[in-house]
Structure formats: structure tokens, C-alpha cells
Amino acid sequence: MGQKSVAVIGAGIGGLSAAAHLAHAGYRVDVYEKNAEPGGKASVLRASGFRFDKGPSLLTMPFVFKKHFEELDAHPDRFLHFERLHTNCRYLYPDRTIINAYADMKRLAEEFAAKTKDKRSSINSYFERCKEIYELAADIFLFNSPLITFRTPSSNSLSALTHLGELGVSRTLNKMNSMYFSDHRVVQLFNRYATYNGSSPYRAPATFLIIPYVEFYFGAYNVDEGINSIPRALYDIAKKKGVRFHFGQEVTRIIHEKHRIKAIQMDNTIVDHEVVVANSDVRNVYGVLLEDRNSPMARMYRHKEPSSSALVFYWGIKGNPGDLQVHNVFFSNDYQKEFRDIFRNKKCPEDPTIYINITSKYVQTDAPNGYENWFVMINAPYMAGQNWSAETQRVRKTVTEKLKRTLGIDIEKLIVYESVMTPRDIERETSSSKGSLYGMASNSITGAFMRQQNKSMIYRGLYFCGGTCHPGGGMPLALLSGRIAADLVMKGEK
Ligand SMILES: Cc1cc2nc3c(=O)[nH]c(=O)nc-3n(C[C@H](O)[C@H](O)[C@H](O)COP(=O)(O)OP(=O)(O)OC[C@H]3O[C@@H](n4cnc5c(N)ncnc54)[C@H](O)[C@@H]3O)c2cc1C
Numbered sequence: 001m002g003q004k005s006v007a008v009i010g011a012g013i014g015g016l017s018a019a020a021h022l023a024h025a026g027y028r029v030d031v032y033e034k035n036a037e038p039g040g041k042a043s044v045l046r047a048s049g050f051r052f053d054k055g056p057s058l059l060t061m062p063f064v065f066k067k068h069f070e071e072l073d074a075h076p077d078r079f080l081h082f083e084r085l086h087t088n089c090r091y092l093y094p095d096r097t098i099i100n101a102y103a104d105m106k107r108l109a110e111e112f113a114a115k116t117k118d119k120r121s122s123i124n125s126y127f128e129r130c131k132e133i134y135e136l137a138a139d140i141f142l143f144n145s146p147l148i149t150f151r152t153p154s155s156n157s158l159s160a161l162t163h164l165g166e167l168g169v170s171r172t173l174n175k176m177n178s179m180y181f182s183d184h185r186v187v188q189l190f191n192r193y194a195t196y197n198g199s200s201p202y203r204a205p206a207t208f209l210i211i212p213y214v215e216f217y218f219g220a221y222n223v224d225e226g227i228n229s230i231p232r233a234l235y236d237i238a239k240k241k242g243v244r245f246h247f248g249q250e251v252t253r254i255i256h257e258k259h260r261i262k263a264i265q266m267d268n269t270i271v272d273h274e275v276v277v278a279n280s281d282v283r284n285v286y287g288v289l290l291e292d293r294n295s296p297m298a299r300m301y302r303h304k305e306p307s308s309s310a311l312v313f314y315w316g317i318k319g320n321p322g323d324l325q326v327h328n329v330f331f332s333n334d335y336q337k338e339f340r341d342i343f344r345n346k347k348c349p350e351d352p353t354i355y356i357n358i359t360s361k362y363v364q365t366d367a368p369n370g371y372e373n374w375f376v377m378i379n380a381p382y383m384a385g386q387n388w389s390a391e392t393q394r395v396r397k398t399v400t401e402k403l404k405r406t407l408g409i410d411i412e413k414l415i416v417y418e419s420v421m422t423p424r425d426i427e428r429e430t431s432s433s434k435g436s437l438y439g440m441a442s443n444s445i446t447g448a449f450m451r452q453q454n455k456s457m458i459y460r461g462l463y464f465c466g467g468t469c470h471p472g473g474g475m476p477l478a479l480l481s482g483r484i485a486a487d488l489v490m491k492g493e494k
Pocket of ligand 1: 009012013032033039041054055057060250279280281312429430437465466473474476478479
């Protein structure tokens with residue numbers, strides 16, 4: 001019998017992970033990527049002496065990356081170096097309160113007690129609850145495929161299944177946070193974690209308490225050579241395992257007969273493949289690539305609410321203005337209105353929360369001497385007919401005015417380099433449907449728990465990986481999705 005072969009569509013973090021695991025297991029793996037380089041959303045921008053990570057900026061769960069290399073019989077230290085942050089983020093409020101989210105939990109509790117109405121005990125019992133939910137949910141909903149877990153449950157997953165009611169599904173994240181904290185600034189801080197998967201804290205279930213747990217217990221990390229070194233390292237190990245990469249190749253069609261995968265098509269070229277792992281957005285796979293626009297899945301995805309997108313300014317800044325950390329958040333006055341603007345009014349918020357990441361505070365070569373590289377992001381709606389040039393102008397003015405008010409510095413005068421990424425650019429560059437960052441929003445219980453599984457139940461030979469399917473968005477989960485998809489292929493789960 002000849003070597004079994006697999007096509008992977010896309011060289012994002014999920015695709016790179018699936019490809020390496022499959023090649024390691026002896027499969028012949030071809031990765032087809034429309035861009036010239038691997039990385040997808042985790043790509044890089046270099047200009048005028050500045051280096052910017054274009055998408056992700058915060059790394060959590062570094063142990064899943066270490067494990068990835070170990071499972072491939074490689075030493076993680078030969079590929080990537082991480083360093084834990086002492087301050088995960090600095091939060092700046094409109095009333096001029098500044099809260100440092102220290103990595104050290106004791107210091108963090110003291111910071112909250114000193115600067116807000118909430119006591120140390122509240123933060124401690126909150127994290128106890130976060131921990132309970134994480135321990136119940138992680139096995140099934142993060143590290144494994146429910147498809148396998150439900151068929152052959154371990155004692156851990158059986159316990160999780162019998163305690164599903166305790167996963168916080170009956171409350172929103174905002175409700176749960178408001179039960180633990182009386183100070184609106186603390187509630188706002190912990191509500192922000194819904195945005196880590198592009199959702200609204202006023203609609204997403206409290207199950208997402210696992211996100212602050214992961215960030216504080218396992219830590220937030222800097223990556224020595226920047227976030228883009230992650231996909232580069234994943235690419236290097238995949239190449240070593242024998243994966244063949246075809247860059248500049250956009251797959252335009254997945255060909256199937258009676259729901260059995262037969263081949264993929266790029267322009268006029270058809271390549272036979274009976275097993276395909278799609279790292280492209282699930283909505284595009286069902287709605288475009290399978291050419292089954294009227295299939296129940298395509299129709300279902302057309303009606304699902306996409307996650308939020310982002311509007312990002314990449315600014316080369318003269319000097320090091322403001323007393324800022326690597327990660328900084330300038331909160332809005334009315335957080336509920338901000339999410340109404342994003343999800344209901346589908347416009348960039350009138351008063352957006354601003355996130356600023358400055359990697360040159362850590363990697364000095366990311367900016368010329370005497371300058372900093374500012375990644376300035378606001379949460380934006382997914383594409384719904386907005387005029388992005390007008391939105392960009394409006395948001396830029398709001399952002400510079402807000403920074404001037406908060407920092408007392410006219411940042412506009414210090415910008416020596418500028419580039420922008422709108423939701424439209426995100427869609428064009430990574431084929432993310434409507435420019436959404438994390439696939440479907442988790443703005444309901446079904447949204448949170450009914451993500452596309454890593455194997456299609458309808459098309460035999462079709463598998464999924466990446467941030468738009470199980471277990472979810474964000475770099476660690478995208479990486480895990482690749483391993484889960486590869487496991488399913490190997491188990492012959494057709
Ligand atoms: C602005 C921004 C900020 C973010 N912040 C964070 C953060 O701080 N922390 C974090 O963990 N995550 C963050 N994320 C999310 C994180 O980047 C993603 O969840 C993760 O990188 C997604 O990986 P993926 O495997 O889904 O692949 P993607 O990055 O979506 O890449 C998919 C790849 O497939 C290719 N492709 C798609 N369709 C086709 C086709 N038909 N033919 C050929 N190639 C195709 C695309 O070109 C692309 O290269 C952020 C994302 C963005 C955009």
C-alpha cells in the first residue's frame with residue numbers, strides 16, 4: 001500500500017500544526033497557502049526600521065507550544081524562547097485610575113484592594129471559581145475532541161460531563177463578574193476577556209472565566225523574536241518532518257462526489273486528494289470552497305453571528321511617551337455601549353477601548369534607537385457594508401484625542417511611520433470571512449459550545465483546524481486544533 005497523503009489548505013498556526021503531526025506519523029503532506037509566507041493572521045510588517053507583529057500580540061499557554069515540539073521529537077528550546085511578563089497589562093481608566101495587572105497573584109490582589117472598592121478576598125474567591133471551571137472544561141473543551149471524548153470518555157471527562165451545569169453556562173460573563181466584584185472598574189477589566197474570542201461579555205457565557213485563569217495562573221509571555229517567530233518555528237519543524245509547502249497557491253474549490261472528498265482545485269489545476277484538512281475559515285469552506293451554497297451547513301453558517309474584527313494602527317513613535325508597559329488598555333466610559341456599537345450597530349465604537357502593545361520595550365531591535373513600535377488596536381465590527389476609509393479616519397481622530405486626554409501628550413506629533421489594517425484587509429490577507437478574528441462569536445451558549453468539530457460529519461475525508469473550529473480562536477487553541485485534526489485523520493474517523 002502506498003503512502004497515505006493529505007492536503008492541508010492554509011499555513012496558519014492550525015495548518016502548520018496539523019501538517020507537522022501528520023508528516024511525523026508518516027503521511028505525505030502538501031500544504032497549499034495563498035500567501036507567500038506561512039503565519040496567516042500571525043504575520044509580520046517591517047517598514048522604516050520598525051517591526052510589527054500584524055495580528056496576535058499576547059501569548060498564553062506556552063506549554064502547548066513546548067508540547068508540540070516534544071510530540072514531534074524536537075527540543076522546544078531549539079525553536080522558540082518565551083519569557084513570562086511581570087505585569088500582564090496596565091489598565092488606564094477614564095477617571096485616571098491606573099491598575100497594573102501583576103502576574104504575581106498576591107501583588108495583584110493588593111493592587112485591587114488599594115485602588116478599587118473590592119477586597120483581596122473577592123479576587124481570591126473569583127480565581128477559585130475560574131479554576132473550578134477550567135478544571136471541568138479543559139479536558140473536553142480545550143485539549144481533546146468531544147467527538148472522541150463522548151465515545152470513549154475518561155474518568156476526567158465523565159466527571160466534566162456530569163457537572164456541565166457548573167460550567168457557568170446559565171450566566172453571562174458580565175453577570176458572573178458582577179457577582180464577585182462591586183467596583184465597576186474591576187468588572188470591566190474581567191469583562192474584557194470576552195474579547196479574547198471576539199465576543200461580548202454581556203452575551204457570552206461565564207464559562208469564559210477560563211480565559212483569565214489561563215492568563216494569570218499560567219502567565220502571559222513575551223516571545224524573544226516576536227510573535228511571528230511562532231509560525232516560523234512551526235514552519236521549520238514541519239519542513240524538517242518532510243511537509244511540502246506550496247506558497248502562492250489559493251485553493252478555489254474542494255471537489256467531492258456524493259459527499260466524499262476527491263480533489264482540490266487551484267485555478268485550472270486539479271490535484272487528487274481524498275483527505276483534506278482545511279485551515280481556512282469554516283464559513284468559507286462550507287459557503288465557497290465546497291460549492292454547496294444551499295447545503296444545510298452553508299445555510300447554517302450564513303446565519304451564524306461572526307466574531308468581532310479589529311482596526312489596527314501600526315505607528316512608529318518618536319521617543320517613549322507615556323508611562324506605558326508592553327501591554328496597555330485605555331478603557332472606554334461605557335463598556336456596554338461599546339459592545340452595542342460593535343455587534344448591534346455594526347460600527348466602530350464612538351468611545352472605543354484602546355489596546356496598545358509596544359514590543360520594542362522588550363525586543364529593542366523592533367524599533368530604531370530612540371523610537372518605539374506601537375500596535376494600536378480597537379475592537380471593530382465584522383464587515384457589514386461599512387465605509388472603512390471613513391471609519392478609519394473617524395477612529396484615528398478619536399484615538400489620538402483620547403490618548404492626548406489620558407497621557408497629556410500629543411501622540412499625533414510623534415508618529416513618524418503609519419500603516420493601518422482594517423477588517424477588509426484582514427479578510428483579504430487571511431481569507432477570514434467578514435474579517436472576523438475568531439470565526440463565529442460565542443455570544444450565546446450554542447455559539448460557545450457548538451463550534452465546528454475537527455472532522456466533518458457530512459463530507460467524508462474533510463477535517464478542520466484553526467481558530468474558527470474546535471477548540472476555538474487564539475494561537476494556543478489554533479495550535480491544539482491542528483493536533484486534534486491530525487489525530488482524527490490518523491484514527492480514520494471518516
Ligand atoms: C489583530 C489580531 C489580534 C489578535 N490577537 C491575538 C492575541 O493577542 N493572542 C492570541 O492568541 N490570538 C490573537 N489573535 C488570533 C490569532 O491570530 C488566531 O486565532 C490564530 O493565529 C489563527 O490561526 P489559524 O490556524 O486559524 O490560521 P489563520 O491565521 O487564520 O491563517 C489561515 C491561513 O490559511 C490561508 N488560506 C485561507 N484560505 C485559503 C485557501 N482557500 N487557499 C489557500 N490558503 C488559504 C490564509 O492565507 C492564511 O494564511 C489575533 C488576531 C488578529 C487578526
